[in-house]
Amino acid sequence: MVLGVATVLSWLVPPTSCLAPTTHLDAPPGTHTHQEADTYVSYDELADGTDRFSLTGVKNYTQLVFDPTSYQVVVGARDRVFRLSLVGLQLLETSDWAANKSTVEMCSLKGQSLAACHNFVRVMHIYRDRLLVCGTNAFNPLCTWRRLSDINHIEGWERGLTRCPYDPFVPVTSLLTSEGSLYLGSSLDFSGMDSAFIRSLGPGVTLRTHKYDLKWLSSPKFVKSFEAAGFIYFIFRENAVEYLNCGKRVSSRIGRVCKGDEGGTRVLRSYWTTFLKSQLSCSVPGNVPFHYDYIQDLTYLPKEQVLYGVFSTADNGLMGSAVCLFNMTAVNASFDGPFKYQSDPSSAWEPVTADNNHFRCHKSAGGGRQASLAADKFQLMDQPVLPHTPHPLFLLSSNRLSHMAVDVVGTRQSGSVHIVFVADSGGTVRKLSVVPGPPQIVCLLEVLHPFPHNTSATIHTLKLLKDTNSLYLGTDSEVVRLPVHRCDRYHTRASCLAARDPYCGWDEGRLQCSPPPGRNPFVPTWIQGVIDCPRQEDPVDGGWSGWSSWLPCVQMGSSDSCQCRHRSCGSPRPARGGAQCVGPNTEVANCTVHGGWTSWSSWSQCSATCGIAVKTRRRSCSNPEPRHGGRVCVGQERTEIYCHSLPHCPSYTALPVDGGWSEWGEWSRCSASCGSGIRRRRRTCSRPSPRNGGADCTGCEEDTERCGDWPCPETRRLTSWTSWLAVNSTGQGSTVVQRRFRAECVATGDRDDPLRTGGWRHEERVCQDGWCGDSETSGWSGWGEWSQCDKPCGEGKQIRQRSCDSGSCSGVASLERPCNKQPCVGLWGCWSAWSACSASCGSGRQTRQRTCLSPTHPDPICSGHSISHQSCDNQVCPGEEGWGAWSQWSECSGGGEERSRSRTCLSHKPSQCRGLDIQRESCSQLLHTGEVTVLESVSEDLGSSKIDDGDGDGEGGTVSVQAMVLSCLGCLVLGALLGALATFHVFVRRKRRRVPSSPHYMTAKPNHYVSVPGADWKRKAGGGSQSPNGSLKNGSIKSSLRAAMTSVPLKEFDTATIKRSSHGSYGNGHLRADLDSDTIFNF
Known part of the structure; x- marks a missing residue:
């Protein structure tokens, strides 16, 4: 199969005239390939040790920055920044950072998709105690400086141009140095056409690669950047310009610039003058080498001075990946070698040897025009950077690796071993060990599946943290922490x-x-x-994986469901004769169980021993019980049958049931809105109610108590003036000082104290030879009706009044008489419960109490005693077993002051008859005549007091008609005598010579300014007129003032202020007006 694929690939390669390498997929000799079945670790087995963090609606967890001193990791995602704990990935803080609405709308209007018009965090670095975060901000890049311990605290804003790409999906690499300089490799414009490696921020000037020059960069895809020995290195892949004559070919590069590059003066102003790049070669050697031209990720180990890189084939070719190892010696040798140069577009690329001291960042090399010309001429090195080993460390066919992380582990016998973690496009992570040689050994230790079976996850970033021995994966939907070992x-x-x-x-x-x-x-x-x-x-013994989650399953041959979970014998799988896993691979639980009846129990006994009775038997639905949606049992749980041959029951007489009180009800509302009143509560004899001749409840069904004591509003009135009374004389017999009085009456509204007297007021006048300025036409009006008695009991008062219609009247303006002299009779409340017996054995006493209440008087009088006593007999005391029962108490009638009872000793043993044989008690404690045991209604008690019409016997506190008549006659005689004396006094004084000055009316009130009516009033005939200087002519204005003030309604007249003179002499002729200001304002 492999040879066939190699033949096809050989047929597809370009002609040899174009110097294209020949490729094949054969594994290199000496490379250890293993069955992944021996190293497979499933998702279920990893689940217990894996931490995960995700938030609904948040995607693209692309940036991870570690802060081990604060034990936290900062995560950058779409529209969010998070602070998480290093272990457990617990959320410490979240910061919303979405693009505003107008920016999103502008992004959409420029033709971008809504999915891209978000704020994707693409650059994030820690600088001292601050955090630099840059986002695409809906194709309008923006950067912020934040406090590392509080990411919601933004300390500063920066424009994102040259610091962050516009497009959220283009590759980007960035590096923030200790000096604060930010190096960025990505596209820098909205269209994505201008790609550059640029330096911004920090102390140095902003420098970048040449714009739109294919010899500098040709459609680069940046991968990684790092700092080493005064240089900044960056890894990328681009279209190889040296192969443009043979077609398009992608080449992996490593680029380098000096940290101290200051840019050119004229030729390369604002551009790098130390920019160089070289090819990274990772291929399978052979007659026709197979090249992996697409670098995906790279890790630099500064202490070991080595580079681990992950390379793959093209996206449109057969999938394959390789891991290659480079050292910095080979990298520096390439940059120190000859340049590759093309003099003109039609010529070939040739090696050129030239002075490269300027590119080595030597200060002695200087700069200037020659350095700028060299930088503008040379960018590409002739010698590629070859791997440390002739063969790739690891090859993977039919898959494409995308990310890597490397750890250095110290071992007991093999020194430092490099552990390489590589992740493929499907989310699988492979763990490799690289043992330094010779010979160098590369082993596949584990194949980890951190995501559920039959699912794939796009890994955006893969980082390793030595402090926690963990791998951190940022995916499209979550952050995952994965331990590096599973010992x-x-x-x-x-x-x-x-x-x-x-x-x-x-x-x-x-x-x-x-x-x-x-x-x-x-x-x-x-x-x-x-x-x-x-x-x-x-041999490898099999081991169980972790249990899967519970899933629904169906029982065979039935539609009933269960819950099942599975595990596999794959951690590890048994191999080479190893033992199989012991135990079941499937667990079943919560299956549907239909209920079943148990057997019937035995018949019970009859429910009664006579008459009609039944016996029962039972069964339960527990054989088995219905569970997990199972059907319940159908049928009866209990059956009954009648009992036969039982005798008839005898007639039944119900026993008496004594009554019992219920709990007290709620208190009623207080009978008084101010002052004191009473309130009630009730209970009923219903727990239980008396039945079958049982006794009623003892005690009251209604309870009362005092309530209120709220202050009542007061109303104040002044009484009429008394008649003038002589106080003293000048000694000559012609001048007399007279005084009259009136009092202030206060109505409190309180039933206990409805009226009280306020302060007393008086006025004085000087009379000369019997003339006091009284009007010739003065006179009293008729007496008014008697007022209602102010108290219903306990001796109240009645008042009637008259007014002085004209002039100065002699005599009293009001009369007062007592009323309702009968004492206030209270009402007894309910008796309390009997106390405990005073003796634990033998004869004792019990007491109970009650309270005398009255809604109108604080100390009412009730007929009877407030305390009641009764005897109580408990068990016989030791030494009194021989006594017989006590006899009945003797009667208290006949004037006896005490009563007695006796008992007889029935035993022949004196030791059993200890104690008294006769008892005596006072009869006065037993007299309760005239007691009121049921409270009358408050409305009857608060009614108007009636005067006895004489039909009663004079008791009970009422006033008889004879007493009232005698009182009235006495009052009339006394009034006639007082009137005669007053008339005689006035007649004698008027005959004496009058002084020419006006009488002075002096008031004891120190008020100098009083408001009086200013409206005119009609003067009566014979009234005196007032002179301009204030003296009186032919009479007094006092009666007219009072008449005017009492006749004019309040608020319907004008007022004026007249000063009273309290320090002038009596004969100076000034007016001392007697203004009844209290009549106007004291109400």
């Missing part, structure tokens, strides 16, 4: 040593296959053989 696959010492895995050895202390303790392969208890390829002649 626990080998359960015996022999299988562990035969695997020849450089990561694994046998631990004699723990008796298991494991990596070296502390990463030290020279621990004495850790055993490892000489590293070579796994022995093909040794």
Whole structure:
């Protein structure tokens, strides 16, 4: 088969005149090829040790940057940046970085697909404690500097031009040096036609390859870049310009520029002056060599100074891949050799030897015009970079490798071994070991399948981190962490040593296959053989893979379903006589089980011993129980039959059931909105209700308590003025000071204290020879009706009033009399439960209490006692067993103050009759006459108080009609005497000589400014007029002021301010107006 393919390929190659190599796919001699069946590791076996991270709607996980000091990996994807933990891939932080709507619309208008008009992260590097992230931003590249510990904190923005490609799908390589210079190889324009290797950022000037010059770059596809010995190397593939005369051919290249390149002065201004490139050759030698011209990935090991590269065939040819090893000595030899130069387009490419010191970055070589001319003339080296070995390290047919990673592992006996991980386009990862020679040995150790069977994943990036011994894969849909070794696959010492895995050895202390303790392969208890390829002649015992996930399956011959999972004997597969795996390869669970009846039980006993009765038997649906959607049993679970030959039952008399109280209900609303009131709660005798002659519940079915005590709004009113009373005299008998009083009445709205008295006010006046300025036409109005009594009980008050219609009136303006003198009778609440007996044996006492309540008075009086006692007899006390029963208590009638009872000793043993033979107790504790045990309604208790009409017996606190009549007559006589005295006093004073000055009215209130009505009022006939200087003529204005102020409604008149003089002399003639300001404003 291989020879036939080689013949076809030989027929397809170009003529020898074009110097095209002859190719074939034969494996090179000495190369170890192995059956992949011996090294296969399935997805199920890898599942337990693999970590995965994905987020719905996020794709293209293309960039991975490690930060081992913070134990994190930063991931760049489409429209997102993530921080994940190194092990477990737990999400630490996410940052949304999508292109804005206008940028996306512009991208679509320019002809790009919606799938490409996103922000794909293509460049990402760590520089000190900052993170450089560049994205395509819907074909408008953009870069940001972010804080490494907080990727949502953006410290700066950069234009993405020359730092990130426009197209998210073109290859790109980038490198950020310790100086802060960014080297980028990719296309730099919207169309993708301008591809270049360019330096930006950092201290140096921006330099790039020559634009649109095929000798510099011809449609390059950049792969990798790295720094070494003052040079920046970059790996790419391009169309080979040296073979253009023979048709199109792709060649793999390694390019180089100096880090200190400052560009040309005139000829190559802003261009590299140290740019060189050479061919990387990876081929199978022979008469007709077969070349792998498409480099896919490359890894540089700086300490070992070697390069591992993955090469493949063309996309439109037969699939094949190879892994080749190069060393830096061969690379430098190529760049130090002759140049390949074409003098004109029609001539052939020929080797040219010229001075290349300038390209070696020697400062002594200088620059200037000669260096620029040399750089413009020479770009391609004549000698290719040949592999370290004549044959590729590894060949793979019928598949194409795309990514690689290399690890260096120290072993116990074989020194440092290189472990090469290569991934193909289907997502399979192969693990190779390269043992340094001579002879050099390359072995295939494992073929890993990190993705489910029959699925493929596009791997965008593959990186290895030595700190965690893990491979990290970035795919189109997720990030995967894969351990580099699986030592626990080998359960015996022999299988562990035969695997020849450089990561694994046998631990004699723990008796298991494991990596070296502390990463030290020279621990004495850790055993490892000489590293070579796994022995093909040794038998390999089979090992089970991990169990697959549970899947639905169907039982044979039935439509009932189960859950099944499988495993395969492929980790490893038994080979060369090795033992097969022990145990089942399939597990079945959760199968549908239909229910089945058990046998009937024996008949039970009859349900009764007389009359009508039945006996039963049972069975259960548990033979087996229905499970996982199975059908339940059909039929009866229980059957009954009548019992025969039972006797008739005797007549039955129901036993009495005593009643029991239910729980108390909710409290009702308080009867008072302010002040104090009462509230009620009820219970019913229904737990249980008394039946069959049982006793009713003892106690009250309704309970009450005080509530409220909220403050009530107050209303204030002033009483009328009292009559004028003489206070003192000047001693001459002609001048008398008189004073009158009035009080402030406050209505609180509280039932307990509805009215109270406020402050007292008074006024004084000076009378000369009996004339005090009273009006000739003064007089009282008639008495008003008596007000309602302010208290329903406990002695309240009634008031009636009259007003002074004109002039100055003598006498009182209001009368007051007591009412409702009967005491406030309260209502008893419910009795509490009886207390425990005071004696644990013999005779004792029990007590209960109740509370006297009244909604209108804080200290009501209730008839009866608040505490009740009763005797209680428990078990007989030791030493009293010989006593007989107590006799009945004697009666308390006949004026007796106590009652007694006795008992008789019935035993002949005195020790059994200890204690008293007679008991006495006071009768006063048993008197409960007139007790009120049921509360009357609050509405009746709060009704208006009635005066006894004389038909009653005078008890209960009511006022008789005779008492009321006598009180009224007494009040009239007293009023007549007071009136006569006042009239005589006024008559005597008026006969004396009047002083020419006006009387002064002085108020005790210190207010100097009072608002008074400013509207005019009609003066009565005979009223005095006021002089301009404030003196009074022929009378007082006091009555007129009061009449005007009381007749004019509030807020319907103008006001003015008159200053009261409290320091002038009595004879100065100034007005001291008596303004009833309190009448206006005190309400």
